[in-house]
Every structure is written in structure tokens, then in C-alpha cells.
Amino acid sequence: MLKLGLRSVLAHRLRFVLCTVAVMLGIGFVSGAMIFTDTLSTALKKNFAGSTADITVTPVSALSDDTGTSSARPATLSSDLAHQIAAVPGVAGTDPQLLTTGPQILGSDGKPSDTYGLPTYGAGWPHDPRTAPFKLIDGKAPWGEGQLGLDQSTAQREGYELGDKVKVVTPAQAVTGTLTAITTPVLAGAAAGAPLVTFDPATGQRLLLGGPGWTSIGVAIQPGQDSAAVTKAIEAVAGKDATVRTAAQVSADGKNALDDTFGGFSTVLLMFAGLALFVGAFLIVNTFAMLVAQRSRELAMLRAIGASRGQVTGTVLAEGLVIGAIGSTLGLLLGGGVAAGLQFFYQRLDLAIPTAVLQISPETIITCYLLGIGITLAAAYPAARRAGKLPPVAAMRDDAMLPERSILVRVIIGAFMLLMAATVYAIAVNLKGLPAAVLLGLGAAITLLGVVMTSPLISRYAVRGLMSPFGRKAPVTLGRRNAERNPRRTSATASALMISLALVSGLVVIASSAKASVDKGITDAIGTSDLVVTRDGGNPFSGQVRDRIAEVPGITSVHRVRQMAGKVGDTSVRVAGVDEGTLDGPITAQVEAGTVSGLQPGQAIVPRNLARTLDLSVGKAFQLITTTGTHRLTVAGVIAPNRQLNAIALSLPGYTAIGGAASDSTLYVEVADGTSIATVLPTVVAKLQDYPAVQVRDQQAYAKGERGPINAILGVVGMLLALAILIAVLGIVNTLALGVVERTREIGLLRAIGMDRPQLRRMLQVESIAIALLGALLGLVIGVLFGASIQQVMADDGLAVLDIPVLQLVIAVLVAAAVGVLAAVWPSRRAARLDVLRAIATE
Amino acid sequence: MVAVRTVGVGKRYGGGETRIDALDDVSVDFGRGRFTAIMGPSGSGKSTLLHCLAGLDRPSAGQVWLGDVELTRLDEKALTHLRRDRIGFVFQAFNLVPTLSALENITLPLDLANRKPDREWLDKVITTIGLGDRLNHKPAELSGGQQQRVACARALVSRPDVVFADEPTGNLDSRSSADVLGFLHRSVREFGQTVVMVTHDPTAAAYADRVLFLADGRLESELPDPTAESVLDMMKQLDAHEAG
Structure with a gap:
């Protein structure tokens, strides 16, 4: 049977080409993601095999996911602890280390060095180069405030050489130092590939930590000692404030951290793979259905000469296996x-990502083959089964027809699914927040399946309506009837486009609602503030910025907001410290309960959405975990969800009391009445020359900046759309091309009685456009419905405004129609080239 | 009056050793308002001649004239439009477009030409094929004979200069054959239509005004006012000639 299958595939090469391309695209993305991930982790393992301390001691942070955008003081270990650990039996020596995020390196042009989104690290020069995460490759160790070191990538990118003056802004202050050291990372840890500035340890502590302390202690053990035993002994000394990990644990943790960083790309690739395979499956189903229909006489002949049902089914499945x-x-x-x-x-980005030879592991190969062959077989199975059911006498008949199951059962199941989806939607819309959104996702998936099931029925009625604007000329009527004649085929082809467009239009509606919500959120939340001051990436900046702005004439007030990460129970939250009066004007807070002014330390304001999640109300106490430990707070007020303050807010003294650092996240600036913002702005900017990373923007510019990340998401959506359209085009081309083969005699007849080539082309175009429009419109309706419902349930969580970008969606439909025209090009060329005589003679 | 005329038409396939002359120097006239049958054994070139006459195939030598138009000089597009406007076709099988109703099939050549049907003429043709209330049925719902009569009606609807029929009764039982042939016969008698038909059936040929006999791509003989018997006699005669 395999031999027959192989022969058949070879004989009908052309008909299988597009099937194969569909499988190839899907598997290409799957294997791309797997190979990339494997290569990256191999490279990481290779680098981790290098030197590291035998045992590493780090301070316990209540927050495992403490990010660089927090203005909390990093948790530290004291020098005393280092001495105590050094005295532990079996320890050969200790190396207190200092490595933290937060500083910013400026280029020679005074602008911040581009880090491609990576945090910039600051480090104290190591006491023991053997255990340091970086090593000196040129120059000498920096000493004092006037000297510093840079990593090689940054130095090269910014054109710095030894002896050059380099300006660095740290959370504490801006310093200028002479470049004395060029370093390169030796470990692929969190800092690998990221910009790194180094100081001598004492200077580093002052500039990076704002006080004494170490971020970790590397421990070397004496030869022959059992590291597990020594670890235990150190744990006893360090107590509960420190974590003690062996080298193996450290590298595992570090690798996970990097996997998280780059895992995003794998996820995106896998998303593309899923879409490609799913949409491709429809194409394969269609191809096999058509091929079996075309060859029904041949297959019935096999039955007539003694092949069993199973053998005929096997022949078709064997073709699937080959494809x-x-x-x-x-x-x-x-x-x-x-x-x-x-x-x-x-590598072009110069990120110094560790590299290795492309890793194609056996797992990748096995997964890809299992997935590729499995999906093809599954998609070919319905057609194969029907082929097996062909009665042997069909071989004798002229009009051998495959037994077609009634679509009634299918439509009833589909209708039931649609009903179920409607119920899920109804339930979800009445819930709120993330669980409801997940439920809606489920509902959308059921909707899609339901529409796929009912689409033969839908297409029967929809095609006529859709195509009515195209008139009633003969080629149009013929093309439309061709689209209607096999509803299963038309709807399966359209379904591929429908699913893609549902996904894309849903995302577009959500993204543009998010944009509109950002705008509205900012307009609503930023009341009387004329200027908003932030730093790139939401990083905190020096408190001096506020003082400098306040000096500018025409400025009436500058309110500050500080932010850090915290946890309530298992829920990660943002914690904010706000100047007294900030919520009375600069930020418009709608008080829903309690009060927001005159906060005492220990009192907090909570936005409604957070209050609901955490089950808090005015007067209720709760435990907030920060880097400095657990703190008891009481809710003083509940405010409406606020874009600028989506955090548990405390007064500044209260914030400092629970471990908040004295660096600001955002400043809200009010300009005096009668003073134009445009005249004040240059003065403010000039005052902040030492802080080039700090951005001063009016409301409009600020809103524009905040929309940036959403545009990035839209970019990915655009790429998904392109891929989806590519595969959908393949599907339509496939259906049309196979249709041309199937209707060779009909086309021959039409040509004989006088249909010219433009008319033939028109006929196929109309069929193609009908399929494309059907898929696009169904997808659009499902997608918009999904997007709008998501907005409904997420109204309190950042999607306050519904925005359906009509123009974009109309363009999507027009693109779909254009896709229809495009998809018909190749099939109609083939059809036009058919020799009329051969066509009418074809059996 | 001559409707179609060939001058020294030849059709040659391949070359060298494998050269086949499907048609060899065929010159013949088909009179207007006449019903001509072309007969001959398999491979005699009768279908090839019909295809060359109808502008479906191009001869390798000679000329084909439809009235005062030389088909052999026309390009692909002009030929297509000529077929649409001035020629009618009836094939052996698969004559109708399955997605169109009987009536839509009949008017298809006019629709393709963007022409309105001549109502009176259309009614006349439809009445003649006697399909009654089945006009709005799809071909799959019609019998083989009904399908062929619809095909005939389509061939006539544009009042073509000539109707070409290629074994129109090849797939039909004798009763349906008689219907179809009777219809073609009437179209010649009553409407003055010109019909050229290829057949291998002497009974079918007997409906014609004149029978041409082809063998090995050459015009062997012709028979005016044939009957089934005279056609059969001629065929035997030619067979004997061939054998001898």
C-alpha cells in the first residue's frame, strides 16, 4: 500500500505540492523554535561550565521577581557575614560581590547608550577575579570615583577607549570617570550580554547601593571538602536572611532566568507554528477530499479486483504518510x-549572546516528524475512510460518486456548539477580570469550531449575498455557482482564512482598545499636571531631578510618585509612595470610599480592581511583603482604577518606612497659570542636562510614549496576519487548482462554445473572491465580537475604552478580496492553457 | 450557397518515422441549409476534420473558410469569439454545465457574448425540444436524451452559421437518438439551419441530406440523399475496397 501511495504521490506531484508546503511551513516554525531554544541553552551550558564560586550566598528577598524598574533598595549582606562565613570549617575563602541594576551609561554624545531593552548592570570590582561574573581583558581595575570600567560591547558600540571620560548616571547621582578597564562576561548569568559598568568596591557601594553592603558572597571551599556539608554549615551561620546555593544550583537558576528572557521568541514562533499547522490542516483535508473524489473510479477498481476496504483506506493514508x-x-x-x-x-544586535553550533537534537527531529506526519494523517483520514466505503461497482459506472454523508448531523453539532459558545460568552461577560477573559478565549474557540461545522450551510446562503454586487454576467454566475456547488469544500477553504482573521481582528480590536484606553486613562488620570517626568523603561531616577525642576520659574508644583514591587499573599502588586496632595490634582483620583489625603504611615490607598482581587475594603488590614520584610498596612481609601496609580499607594514617609528608596519613578509638574508650557519646557530640559535618560513630556507626548509597547504588539499581529494570509492564499490556490483539474471537461466545453480567456479568468476569480470574502467576514465578526467582549470584562484592568478600528477592518476585508483575486492568478493561467480538444476528450 | 469550405486541408502529427497524416488534402464544400453527415472507420480522421472545421483545431496545411472568413488566419481570441457567435456545438457527452439550469445552459453562448436572446426565436427553439416544465432543472436531473436535446437547443440559440455535432447520439438509446436526430433534421428543414454531423451509425447518417466517407484521412466517397441501407452498402463497399 505504501508503494501504491508513493506512486500516486509521484504521479500527482503538482496536486500535492501545496499540501507539502503547508506541512513544511508549520513544521518549519515548530523546528525553528525548538532548534533556537536548544542552541541557546547549549550555549548557556557551555558558558556555565566555566568558573563560578563553589557556593554562593545571596540575601533573601521576599520578592523573587524583583525587577529593575523598582526603586526599592536592593537587599544586601553585610561584610560581617562574609567574615563569619570565612571562619566556617572547610571554607577556603570568601569574596563579597556587588552586582545590581540601575545605572545608565551615556554615549560620547551625551545620550543614553542603547541597551536594546536589557537592563544596565553596575558592579563592584571583584576581590577575587576567579569567582567574578566578568573578567578584565584590557587596562587595570578602576580606583576611586574618578575611574570606572565598561564591558567590551558597550565600549565598542559607543566608541570609548581606555583613558576616555565616560559619564554614568546612577540612582544616587551622575558621575564622570576615566575608563581604565574593559571587561567581558565570563558567565552567562542575568548580566551576560547586558551593559556593565564597574567601580572599585567602596565607590560601587556608595553609587549603586547608597550605603555599605554586598549583593552576594562567593565562597571557595577547601579541596576535598564535601560541598553539601559546607553548605549546611554556612546556612547555620547565615541564618534565615540568606540563601546558600551550590554552583550547580546557581547555574540552573541563571539558565532559567535567561530562558525566561529569550523564551518569548520561542513562544512567538510556536504561536506561528500552531496557526500554520492548524490552518494547514484544512488545506490537507480539502486536498485529500478532492483527490479521492477525482480518483473514485480508480479506487473502486482496486476494490473490484479484490482490495479490501482497509487496503483502499490504507492506500490513501499511505499518500498522507508520504506527504x-x-x-x-x-x-x-x-x-x-x-x-x-x-x-x-x-549577533548583529551585538548583544554578546552566547552562541553555539545550531543544535538539532533527536527530540526536535522526532517531534517534527511525529507532528508533521500525525497531522497529515489525521487530516487525510476522513477522505481515506470514505474511499474505503466506495462500492466496487462504482468502477463500472460513469458517474462514480463518493458516498457523501448528509451535512445535517454536522450542522446540528455545530449549532449546538454555537449555543454553548453563546452561553460561555453570557457567563463570561457577567464575570470580570482575567478569569472571564480566559473563559472568553474558550468561548471564541468553541465559536470557531461551531462555525466551521455549520459553515457548509452558511456558505450556501452567504455566497449568493456576498457576490450580488458583482452582477449577473455569465462568468460571475458560473464562478458563484462553482463556489456554491460543493459547500464543504468552499467552507473548509474559507475556514482557514476565517480562523486567521478571527485571531487577527480580535487582537486588533483589543490592541486599539488598549491604545484608546491609554489615551483616556492618561487624560482622566493626569488632571492638572502639565508635564510628566519619567525615565526610560520606567526606571527610577535621582531625587535631585525634582529639586532642579522646582527651581525653574513658572513651575508651581512638582509632585513625586515612587514605585517598587511588592506582594500581598501570592499576588504581585506595585507599591507606590506619593507626595501629599498628589491625588488632589496632579493625579485625578476618584475616591470611592474612605479618604486619600492626610495618610499616616501604615495607611494605604487601594484601587478598586486590586481591592476586589485582594478582598480589601476601607479599614481592613493586610500584610504587604517588600524587600525589607512583611509590613502591616490598613486600607484608608479605595479609588477608581487609575492608570497612573495602579498600585497600593502610601504617603512618602510610609513608603520609606517599608523599604522604599529615595529615587523617583514619575514626577507630575504643574505650570503656573498664564505661563505657557512651551516656554517652560526648554528651561526644564536644560536644567536636566545631567540626566539625559530623564524625559520631560507634556500630556500628549507622554500618552504617545505610553502607546509605544502596544504598537510593538500590533507589529507582531501584523506578521501573524501576513503568515495567515499566505497560508490562506495557498489554501484557495489549492482548492481552485484542484477544481480546475476536476472540471477539465467542463472548462473545455465552456471554451468550445465560446468562453474567452478573460471570461475564464473572471469565473475563477469570482469563485476565489467568494471564498475569501466568506472567510474574511465570518472571521471578522467572530474576532470583533471576541475583542469587544474582552474589552467588556477587562474594563477595570486597563481596557476602559472600546475602540473598533473600522477603517482597518474594512481594509482587512478589501485585502481579503484582493487575496481572492491574487489566489486565482495561477489556477486561471493553468485553466486558460488547457487544450480545448484534450479537455473535452478527457475521461 | 456554401456555408463552410475546406481547401486542401491536411493535419499531420509527429514527424519522420512516426509521422501520421490524420487528414490529407481534404477539399470539400458544405452547403447552406443542408444536413451533412461525415462517416468513416475509427482513425479515419472524421473527428479531426470536424474539429478543424469548427475552429477547435488548426490544420497543418490548407484553408478552412466559414462564409467569407478564413478560420486558419484567425488568432485564438478571434476564433473563440467566432465559435461563440457563429458556430453551434453538440458533443457526444458532457454537453452541459452542471451548475446551470437547462434554460441557463441554452442561453449560455448569448450570456457569454453579453447579448440578449431573441425572445421569439428562443421560445421557438425551446418549444421544439419539448422539455416542458423541466427547463429549470439542473442537467443531473435530466435524462441522457433530454440533456442532448438541451445541447441542441443551445447550439441553435445564437442562430449560428453552422452547427457541428460530434457523435451526438453515441451515448443514447434508439428512441432518444431518434428524438435528437429528428430535432436536428427539423432545424434544417424548418429553420434553414446548416448542420454537419460526425457519426458511425448508418441510421443516424440516413437523417442527413448527404454523407461523406473518410478513410485514412482522405475523402473516399460521398452519397447524396442516403438511406440506412445505401449507407450500409457503401460502408461494405469501402471495407471491401480497403481489404482488396
């Missing part, structure tokens, strides 16, 4: 290319 195997092989090759491209792209 799946070829497609998976090509997909693996494509995936290798994708991974190589990603690696090249990273």
Missing part, C-alpha cells in the same frame, strides 16, 4: 534556516 514525511523533512530544513536567521539577527 507528511516530505513536508516534515523540508520543514526541518526551513526550521534550521529560521533558527540560523534568529541567531544571526541577535
Whole structure:
């Protein structure tokens, strides 16, 4: 049977080409993601195999996910502890280390060095180079405030050489130092590839920590000592304020951290893979259905000469096996290319990402083949089963027809699913927040399946309506009837486009609602503030910025907001410290309960959405965990969800009391009445020359900046759309091309009685456009409904405004129509080239 | 009056050793308002001749004239439009577009030409094929004979200069054959239509005014006012000639 299948695939090469391409694209993304991830982790393992301290002691932070955008003081270990650990039996020596995020390196042009989104690290020069996460490759160790070191990548990118003056802004202050050391990372830890500035230890403590202390202590053990035993002994000395980990644990943790950083790309690739495979499956289902229909006489002949049902089914499945195997092989090759491209792209960014030879593991190969062949077989199975049911006498009949199951059962199941989806939607809309959104996702998936099931019925009625604007000329009527004649085929082809467009239009509605919500949130939340001061990436900045702005004539007030990460129970929250009076004007807070002014230390304001999640109300006490420990707070007031203050807010003294550092996250500036913002702005900017990373923007510019990340998401959506359209085009081309083969005689007849080539082309175009429009419109309706419902349930969580970008969606439909025209090009060329005589003679 | 005329038409496939002359120097006239049958054994070139006459195939030598138009000089597009406007076709099988109703199939050549049907003429043609209330049925719902009569009606609807029929009764039982042939016969008698039909059935040929006999791509003989018997006699004669 496999031999027959192989022969058949070879004989109908052309008809299987698009099937194979679909499998190839899907598997290409899967293997690309797997190869890239494997390569990255191999590279990381290779680097981790290098030197590290035998045992590492780090301070316990209540917050495992403490990020660089927090203005909390990093938790530290004292020098005393280092001495105590050094005295532990079995310890050969200790090396207190200082490594933290927060500083910013300026280029020679005074602008902040571009870090491609990575945090910049600051470090104290190591006492023991053997255990340091970086090593000196040129120059000498920096000494005092006037000297510093830079990592090689940053120095090269900014054109700094030894002896140059380099300006660095730390959370504490801005300093200028002479470059004396060029370093390179030796470990792939969190700091690998990221910009790194180094100082001598004492200077580092002052500039980076604002006081004495170490962020970790590296421990070397004496040769022959059992590291587990020594670890236990150190744990006894360090107590509960420190974590003691062996080298193996450290590298595992570090690798996980990096995997998290770059895992995003794998996720995106896998998302593309899922879409490609899912949409591709429809294409395969269609191809096999058509091929079996075309060859029904041949297959019935096999039955007539003694092949069993199972053998006929097997022949068709064998074809699926061959296609799946070829497609998976090509997909693996494509995936290798994708991974190589990603690696090249990273290297071009000069991110010093550790690299290795592309890793194509047996797991990748096995997964890809299993997935590729499995999906192809599954998609070919319905057609194969029907082929097996062909009665042998069909071989004798002229009009051998496949037994077609009634679509009634299918439509009833589909209708039931739609009903279920409607119920899920109804339930979800009445819930709120993330759980409801997840439920809606489920509802949307059921809707899609339901529409796929009912679409043969839908297409029967929808095609006529959709195509009515195209008139009633003969080619149009013929094309439309062709789209209507096999509702299963038309709807399966359209379904591929529908699913893609549902996904994309849903995301577009959510993203543009998010944009509109940002705008409205900012307009609503920023009341009387004329200027908003922030730093890149939401990083905190020196308190001096506020003082300098306050000196500018025409400025009436500057209110500050500080932020850090915290936890209530298991829920991660933001914690904010606000100047007295901030919520009375500069930020418009709608008080829903309690009060927001005159806060005492220990009192907090909570936004309604957070209060609901954490089950808090005015007067209720709760435990907030920060880097300095657990603190008891009482709710003084509840405010409406506020874009500028989506955090548990405390007064500034209260904030400092629970471990908040004295660096600001945002400043809200009010300009005196009668003074124009435009005249004040240059003065303010001039005052902040030493803080180039700090941005001063009016409300409009600030809102624009805040919309930036959403645009990035829209970019990914655009790429998804492009891929989806590509595969949908393949699907339509496939259906049309197979249709042309199937209707060779009909086309021959039409040509004989006088249909010219433009009319033939028009006929196929109309069929193609009908399929494309059907898919696009169904997808659009489902997607918009989904997006709008998501907005409904997330109204309190950042999606306050519903914005349906009508223009973009109309363009999407027009693009779908254009796709229809495009997809018909190749099939109609083939059809036009058919020799009329041969066509009418074809059996 | 001559409707279609060929001058020294030849059709050659391949070259060298494998050269086949499907048609060899065929010159023949088809009179207007006449019903001509072309007969011959398999491979005699009768279908090839019909295809060359109808502008479906191009001869390798000679000329084909439809009235005062030389088909052999026309390009692909002009030929297509000529087929649409001035020629009618009836094939052996698969004559109708399955997605169109019987009536839509009949008017298809006019629709393709963007022409309005001549109502009176259309009614006349439809009445003649006697399909009654089945006009709005799809081909799959019609019998083989009904399908062929619809095909005939389509061939006539644009009042073509000539109707070409390629074994129109090849797939039909004798009763349906008689219906179809009777219809073609009436179209010649009553409407003055010109019909050229390829067949291998002497009974079918007997409906014609004149029978041409082809063998090995050459015009062997012709028979005016044939009957089934005279056609059969001629065929035997030619067979004997061939054998001898």
C-alpha cells in the first residue's frame, strides 16, 4: 500500500505540492523554535561550565521577581557575614560581590547608550577575579570615583577607549570617570550580554547601593571538602536572611532566568507554528477530499479486483504518510534556516549572546516528524475512510460518486456548539477580570469550531449575498455557482482564512482598545499636571531631578510618585509612595470610599480592581511583603482604577518606612497659570542636562510614549496576519487548482462554445473572491465580537475604552478580496492553457 | 450557397518515422441549409476534420473558410469569439454545465457574448425540444436524451452559421437518438439551419441530406440523399475496397 501511495504521490506531484508546503511551513516554525531554544541553552551550558564560586550566598528577598524598574533598595549582606562565613570549617575563602541594576551609561554624545531593552548592570570590582561574573581583558581595575570600567560591547558600540571620560548616571547621582578597564562576561548569568559598568568596591557601594553592603558572597571551599556539608554549615551561620546555593544550583537558576528572557521568541514562533499547522490542516483535508473524489473510479477498481476496504483506506493514508514525511523533512530544513536567521539577527544586535553550533537534537527531529506526519494523517483520514466505503461497482459506472454523508448531523453539532459558545460568552461577560477573559478565549474557540461545522450551510446562503454586487454576467454566475456547488469544500477553504482573521481582528480590536484606553486613562488620570517626568523603561531616577525642576520659574508644583514591587499573599502588586496632595490634582483620583489625603504611615490607598482581587475594603488590614520584610498596612481609601496609580499607594514617609528608596519613578509638574508650557519646557530640559535618560513630556507626548509597547504588539499581529494570509492564499490556490483539474471537461466545453480567456479568468476569480470574502467576514465578526467582549470584562484592568478600528477592518476585508483575486492568478493561467480538444476528450 | 469550405486541408502529427497524416488534402464544400453527415472507420480522421472545421483545431496545411472568413488566419481570441457567435456545438457527452439550469445552459453562448436572446426565436427553439416544465432543472436531473436535446437547443440559440455535432447520439438509446436526430433534421428543414454531423451509425447518417466517407484521412466517397441501407452498402463497399 505504501508503494501504491508513493506512486500516486509521484504521479500527482503538482496536486500535492501545496499540501507539502503547508506541512513544511508549520513544521518549519515548530523546528525553528525548538532548534533556537536548544542552541541557546547549549550555549548557556557551555558558558556555565566555566568558573563560578563553589557556593554562593545571596540575601533573601521576599520578592523573587524583583525587577529593575523598582526603586526599592536592593537587599544586601553585610561584610560581617562574609567574615563569619570565612571562619566556617572547610571554607577556603570568601569574596563579597556587588552586582545590581540601575545605572545608565551615556554615549560620547551625551545620550543614553542603547541597551536594546536589557537592563544596565553596575558592579563592584571583584576581590577575587576567579569567582567574578566578568573578567578584565584590557587596562587595570578602576580606583576611586574618578575611574570606572565598561564591558567590551558597550565600549565598542559607543566608541570609548581606555583613558576616555565616560559619564554614568546612577540612582544616587551622575558621575564622570576615566575608563581604565574593559571587561567581558565570563558567565552567562542575568548580566551576560547586558551593559556593565564597574567601580572599585567602596565607590560601587556608595553609587549603586547608597550605603555599605554586598549583593552576594562567593565562597571557595577547601579541596576535598564535601560541598553539601559546607553548605549546611554556612546556612547555620547565615541564618534565615540568606540563601546558600551550590554552583550547580546557581547555574540552573541563571539558565532559567535567561530562558525566561529569550523564551518569548520561542513562544512567538510556536504561536506561528500552531496557526500554520492548524490552518494547514484544512488545506490537507480539502486536498485529500478532492483527490479521492477525482480518483473514485480508480479506487473502486482496486476494490473490484479484490482490495479490501482497509487496503483502499490504507492506500490513501499511505499518500498522507508520504506527504507528511516530505513536508516534515523540508520543514526541518526551513526550521534550521529560521533558527540560523534568529541567531544571526541577535549577533548583529551585538548583544554578546552566547552562541553555539545550531543544535538539532533527536527530540526536535522526532517531534517534527511525529507532528508533521500525525497531522497529515489525521487530516487525510476522513477522505481515506470514505474511499474505503466506495462500492466496487462504482468502477463500472460513469458517474462514480463518493458516498457523501448528509451535512445535517454536522450542522446540528455545530449549532449546538454555537449555543454553548453563546452561553460561555453570557457567563463570561457577567464575570470580570482575567478569569472571564480566559473563559472568553474558550468561548471564541468553541465559536470557531461551531462555525466551521455549520459553515457548509452558511456558505450556501452567504455566497449568493456576498457576490450580488458583482452582477449577473455569465462568468460571475458560473464562478458563484462553482463556489456554491460543493459547500464543504468552499467552507473548509474559507475556514482557514476565517480562523486567521478571527485571531487577527480580535487582537486588533483589543490592541486599539488598549491604545484608546491609554489615551483616556492618561487624560482622566493626569488632571492638572502639565508635564510628566519619567525615565526610560520606567526606571527610577535621582531625587535631585525634582529639586532642579522646582527651581525653574513658572513651575508651581512638582509632585513625586515612587514605585517598587511588592506582594500581598501570592499576588504581585506595585507599591507606590506619593507626595501629599498628589491625588488632589496632579493625579485625578476618584475616591470611592474612605479618604486619600492626610495618610499616616501604615495607611494605604487601594484601587478598586486590586481591592476586589485582594478582598480589601476601607479599614481592613493586610500584610504587604517588600524587600525589607512583611509590613502591616490598613486600607484608608479605595479609588477608581487609575492608570497612573495602579498600585497600593502610601504617603512618602510610609513608603520609606517599608523599604522604599529615595529615587523617583514619575514626577507630575504643574505650570503656573498664564505661563505657557512651551516656554517652560526648554528651561526644564536644560536644567536636566545631567540626566539625559530623564524625559520631560507634556500630556500628549507622554500618552504617545505610553502607546509605544502596544504598537510593538500590533507589529507582531501584523506578521501573524501576513503568515495567515499566505497560508490562506495557498489554501484557495489549492482548492481552485484542484477544481480546475476536476472540471477539465467542463472548462473545455465552456471554451468550445465560446468562453474567452478573460471570461475564464473572471469565473475563477469570482469563485476565489467568494471564498475569501466568506472567510474574511465570518472571521471578522467572530474576532470583533471576541475583542469587544474582552474589552467588556477587562474594563477595570486597563481596557476602559472600546475602540473598533473600522477603517482597518474594512481594509482587512478589501485585502481579503484582493487575496481572492491574487489566489486565482495561477489556477486561471493553468485553466486558460488547457487544450480545448484534450479537455473535452478527457475521461 | 456554401456555408463552410475546406481547401486542401491536411493535419499531420509527429514527424519522420512516426509521422501520421490524420487528414490529407481534404477539399470539400458544405452547403447552406443542408444536413451533412461525415462517416468513416475509427482513425479515419472524421473527428479531426470536424474539429478543424469548427475552429477547435488548426490544420497543418490548407484553408478552412466559414462564409467569407478564413478560420486558419484567425488568432485564438478571434476564433473563440467566432465559435461563440457563429458556430453551434453538440458533443457526444458532457454537453452541459452542471451548475446551470437547462434554460441557463441554452442561453449560455448569448450570456457569454453579453447579448440578449431573441425572445421569439428562443421560445421557438425551446418549444421544439419539448422539455416542458423541466427547463429549470439542473442537467443531473435530466435524462441522457433530454440533456442532448438541451445541447441542441443551445447550439441553435445564437442562430449560428453552422452547427457541428460530434457523435451526438453515441451515448443514447434508439428512441432518444431518434428524438435528437429528428430535432436536428427539423432545424434544417424548418429553420434553414446548416448542420454537419460526425457519426458511425448508418441510421443516424440516413437523417442527413448527404454523407461523406473518410478513410485514412482522405475523402473516399460521398452519397447524396442516403438511406440506412445505401449507407450500409457503401460502408461494405469501402471495407471491401480497403481489404482488396
